[in-house]
């Protein structure tokens with residue numbers, strides 16, 4: 001398979017307009033689209049082809065409410081690290097769409113999967129979490145190409161999420177994902193727009 005300029009242009013557009021989304025419309029996502037999204041995770045790279053990600057789709061309003069309470073506590077606790085203007089700016093940031101997103105996923109990473117037979121991770125156990133991050137990014141791009149937005153939430157007490165969802169001890173919480181139709185689209189990160197952190201270029205220093 002070879003790609004040409006229209007493919008490159010389309011990829012650039014998806015990359016440029018992929019944002020972390022925290023504002024969602026409540027419109028439901030069809031099961032057909034959800035199935036397509038789920039299948040894209042199968043195409044993600046992973047260490048030793050281990051595919052260590054484990055995903056729970058959380059439809060329960062009760063569980064979502066508990067995770068939102070978990071977020072609010074974690075957000076307040078983390079806010080203690082900031083002072084003055086920065087504390088004020090932090091208080092104004094919206095850092096989740098748990099209260100809005102029609103599709104929500106709890107993503108975990110298996111700590112020692114059989115699949116892959118340990119290949120590639122003996123000296124770098126972090127590669128399991130890295131693999132899950134890659135699957136999330138794959139899903140992120142695929143969601144954008146479906147005109148959906150994805151928001152990644154890490155402002156959470158991971159142990160509390162694991163206990164709430166009664167996951168096996170081998171599963172380590174990685175992230176909460178909110179997916180749905182974005183209230184608005186942008187080609188620039190919200191944290192850049194909000195003045196919290198500008199987008200900095202990636203330098204490749206040559207040695």
Ligand SMILES: Cc1cc2c(cc1C)N(C[C@H](O)[C@H](O)[C@H](O)COP(=O)(O)O)c1[nH]c(=O)[nH]c(=O)c1N2
Nearest residue numbers: 018019020022094095096152153154155189190191
């Ligand atoms: C590992 C990890 C964890 C988080 C995030 C991302 C990643 C990669 N991001 C999203 C993050 O703020 C966002 O990616 C950057 O601000 C850049 O913006 P764009 O994603 O380019 O829009 C994020 N956003 C948020 O609102 N709440 C959160 O808890 C997190 N946590």
